[in-house]
Amino acid sequence: MIRWFKRLTPETFKNRILLAVLLFVLTPIALLVLYNFKETERVLQENAAAKNMEQLEDIKNSFVDVMSIVMKTGLLLEQDTTLRSALQNPEQYDAIKRKSIVENRFAAIENSFFLTGATVYYTLLDLHSNVYTSFNPSNALDYEELKREAWVEALGKEGGERYFWNPSDSNYVYREQTKSRNMLSLYELLRDDGLKPFAYGRFSIDYEDWFIRTTKGRQGEGAYFLLDASGHTTLQSVAGDSIKKSVVEQIVSTSGEALFTALVDEQEREQYTFSYIPELKGYIVKKVPLSLLFQEVDKLKQRFFLGFSLILLLFVLLIYFISSTITVPLKRFQKKMESTVKANLKVNLKEDGRGEILALTQSFNMMINDINGLLERLKLEERQKQFVRFQVLLAQMNPHFLLNTLNTVKSIALERDQDDIYEICVSLGKILETTLNTEVDLILLKDEMILIDSYMDIQKARFGHGITISYEVGGELLYALIPKFCLQPLVENALLHGFGQSLQNGHIHIKATTKNALLYLEVADNGVGLEKANEMKASRKRKGIGIQNIRESLQLIFKDQSTGVSLDSNGNGTRVLMHLPLLLSKPYQKEDKTNVADINR
Structure with a gap:
């Protein structure tokens, strides 16, 4: 995961800053603005749908008003006594008088509806073979032919409907008066006060003309359509416009009881609002392109993205400028560091610039100076070590001669059966061999105990x-690693200072314990004590061996690890306690010899 992340992220600091700003600052802002635009479009759609529904409601109410005019026309004609008399008793009037009465009544009703802007076309058939119209028919009127039409037969049936509507009545008016294909007609059976039929009435209105006049001033708001029950377009306000078949299917499949419904065609980016008109058995639909709804929002989008692009460009330039003030000095600093390294750290960088770059340059120069100082000290220490090694080699010449001489004395004592001299030579030889082995700083505690025994044997013989001397050392602590000759000087001090020159009978006890990964070594004697020993110190010709030497040896070997030497004394003796890190060397058996291996710290 981390490897893929490193591959996807730029390597340079400048590009990382740019990527971070784009991902975590500008991109969230752009997404938030787009979300707000989307919510704005949604609200605009809802508001537009509500507004369109109100418009369709107005159109629908206007249509209902027109239908009410048609209904009133039939009611007025039915209640007019003069007209009723002419239609019931045509023999009482000559043809011209009778026609004049009917036409005047038609004209009076038309004048009463003048302000509505709707024109009603009247057709009356009395029961005496007479036909009256308020218009010029497209074909000559034949009473017998009209009486055989379906609407007359439906009204003439006993127990049939008194009136009904036909939204698709064919236009029968002279073409000069109206060119509409269909009319909305009300078929009504006119009856007198005794409910006796006296005429058949057909009251038609040119609803195509009404539709055109109603939607004429709303062309900029969208397109209007009238659909029949099957979804076929009967009228449309914009010539050549249409509704997608899938949208028509959705409209037709909607329950006719729904007052108003809105849907959006996402592919064509168009919103449709429609309502069912029971009188027409069809639908009135308004189609609005979303681009028209979102015209202002699109302008805002264009302005926003133009401004956002400019801000993005300026932001990128600003980031490059700011990051360059960091990366360019860093690159220079990197080149200077490389040149300094090639010059073996002998050249300091020029301390120019400001801020963090200046502080970084100063810190680098300080580091170079510290490194050079450390190198000088290391060289000095190396020269000192070489000098000490040379001095050790020189000093080893005499001890080797002494050891060889000691071996000669030991051989002579062995030949002459001088056992005491032989034992002393063996003890002294062990001490000299350990002293001459300068390559080993740490020895086993049990080997240190052997050196102490050898030393005590020499002192007793002398x-x-x-x-x-006694030891209190646990089994595994015999293999604890300690600096060589760290206990023998303490035993020597006990002999010289604790018991004095009299060397009376006494006892020295050596004890080894462990605690918290530390080895504690204790050397105790029952001598005169530290206070009296100090009084006797002035009378001794030989200078005593100080405990400070042991402290320095521990510090040199174990560095900063926990070490220490403490001294405790009273009138009954002296006790020296030393602690150092616990290092165990486990023994192993090989060819019948015990060896030391696997040093565990």
């Missing part, structure tokens, strides 16, 4: 004292 002075003949009765001082004894």
